[in-house]
Amino acid sequence: MFALVDCNNFYVSCERVFRPDLNDRPVVVLSNNDGCIISRSEEAKQLGIKMGEPAFKIAAFLERNQVTVFSSNYALYGDLSHRVMQTLGQFTPELEVYSIDEAFLNLTGLPVDWTAYARTIRETVGRHVGIPVSIGVAPTKVLAKVANHRAKKIPEQKGVCVLEDPEEIAEALKNLAVGEVWGIGRQYKKLLHSIQVHTAWDFLQLDDDWVRRRMTVVGLRIKKELAGIACLEMELIPPAKKVICTSRSFGEDQTALAPIKEAVATYAARCAEKLRRQHSSAGMLMVFLHTNSFKEDEPQYARNLVCKLPVPTNSTIELIRYATAALRAIYREGYRYKKAGVIVMEIGPEDRIQGSLFDRVDREKHAAVMRKIDALNAKYGRDTIKVAAQGVGGKWKLRQERLSPCYTTRWSDIIKVAAHTGCRSHNEVLKIKAR
DNA sequence: TCTGGGGTCCTAGGACCC
DNA sequence: TCTGGGGTCCTAGGACCC
Numbered sequence: 001m002f003a004l005v006d007c008n009n010f011y012v013s014c015e016r017v018f019r020p021d022l023n024d025r026p027v028v029v030l031s032n033n034d035g036c037i038i039s040r041s042e043e044a045k046q047l048g049i050k051m052g053e054p055a056f057k058i059a060a061f062l063e064r065n066q067v068t069v070f071s072s073n074y075a076l077y078g079d080l081s082h083r084v085m086q087t088l089g090q091f092t093p094e095l096e097v098y099s100i101d102e103a104f105l106n107l108t109g110l111p112v113d114w115t116a117y118a119r120t121i122r123e124t125v126g127r128h129v130g131i132p133v134s135i136g137v138a139p140t141k142v143l144a145k146v147a148n149h150r151a152k153k154i155p156e157q158k159g160v161c162v163l164e165d166p167e168e169i170a171e172a173l174k175n176l177a178v179g180e181v182w183g184i185g186r187q188y189k190k191l192l193h194s195i196q197v198h199t200a201w202d203f204l205q206l207d208d209d210w211v212r213r214r215m216t217v218v219g220l221r222i223k224k225e226l227a228g229i230a231c232l233e234m235e236l237i238p239p240a241k242k243v244i245c246t247s248r249s250f251g252e253d254q255t256a257l258a259p260i261k262e263a264v265a266t267y268a269a270r271c272a273e274k275l276r277r278q279h280s281s282a283g284m285l286m287v288f289l290h291t292n293s294f295k296e297d298e299p300q301y302a303r304n305l306v307c308k309l310p311v312p313t314n315s316t317i318e319l320i321r322y323a324t325a326a327l328r329a330i331y332r333e334g335y336r337y338k339k340a341g342v343i344v345m346e347i348g349p350e351d352r353i354q355g356s357l358f359d360r361v362d363r364e365k366h367a368a369v370m371r372k373i374d375a376l377n378a379k380y381g382r383d384t385i386k387v388a389a390q391g392v393g394g395k396w397k398l399r400q401e402r403l404s405p406c407y408t409t410r411w412s413d414i415i416k417v418a419a420h421t422g423c424r425s426h427n428e429v430l431k432i433k434a435r
Numbered sequence: 436t437c438t439g440g441g442g443t444c445c446t447a448g449g450a451c452c453c
Numbered sequence: 454t455c456t457g458g459g460g461t462c463c464t465a466g467g468a469c470c471c
Contacts, residue, residue: 031439056437
């Protein structure tokens, strides 16, 4: 049996952990650059606010309905996610962290009443971290997703749903729109609707050959999983990434090369950090740059450049050097640029690198410097030490006008609690802290 | 003024090899 | 009426996920 634990409206729930005054109120969290709505509280959903809606389009509506709006605070969400996962780990020998807000637990061999067990998990996460979760339990991962969907949508389930009995499973599939099935997206939904397949149950009645032909082996696997045949295994150790991308829209459109160069250098540095974290090096690097395609009346420009690196590397210094050179090659004056990014590819283990006869880089020295930089930045905060090319904070940086404090990851943002002898002013609290 | 960011897997077709 | 058989590697494009 697999359990799928999914945090409800995760980013909004994270903000509410330290703002209980926002419980029962409409709250949304915006994407990077305060662009789109990417997390909504139930109350916000009730108001009809859509996932992915550009915030500027409904700014007046949000104001009118007193919706609390947050910029995304990934330091906070990442930390709370980690705490949720740690708690879940206590309930199973096999935990697969599937995304920032979801995990699969293998419950096989745990001789328990699944419903009671799931309730315990749910209560424990709530008590330890303060994040509400929904739990689906079933014999396959895809069915656990189905169960999770029910746990969330049907109020009487109170956040937990177990699907084990074949008749119960059939009933659930008959009541599930085919587009809601994990792995069936917009295109496949359209295809299936065109042949009168509307529910997960209809899909299960299709001919295997047809599914294989039109939806590849991936579709066939989904079908088998729905039939109760487990094809998807637990992934206990996250596999190393094969491609790593760091890209951002700029806080404001950029025209000059200098600030874009700082941005690209910073993205290259992030890629290098991600590579080192998974003990990999990259053999190829791509830089891309483009204008805002939404502004149809402005001149458009989009280009990318791929460079093959002479020797695979994860050195920030080296990657920045290639990335900025690539940027210089594709940058053209006279455009208003919106976004740039760095992608590293041909990723392999850092300790198995094909050298080059003509290599003049002292790789051991780079590696030693990177180790020191990573250690310092881990201790004192990101970018305590950085390469000068990254600049010191320009207009290209993200717009984050409604950022909440990093309650759990930054000393200066830690929450202050006044003593019970009476309500102390902020200044008094600071004095107490100083003492 | 304002529209996110980061990934994976599969298939078809072409180039090439013996 | 008819044109061998068996492979690999690479790329582009399309689907999906959070």
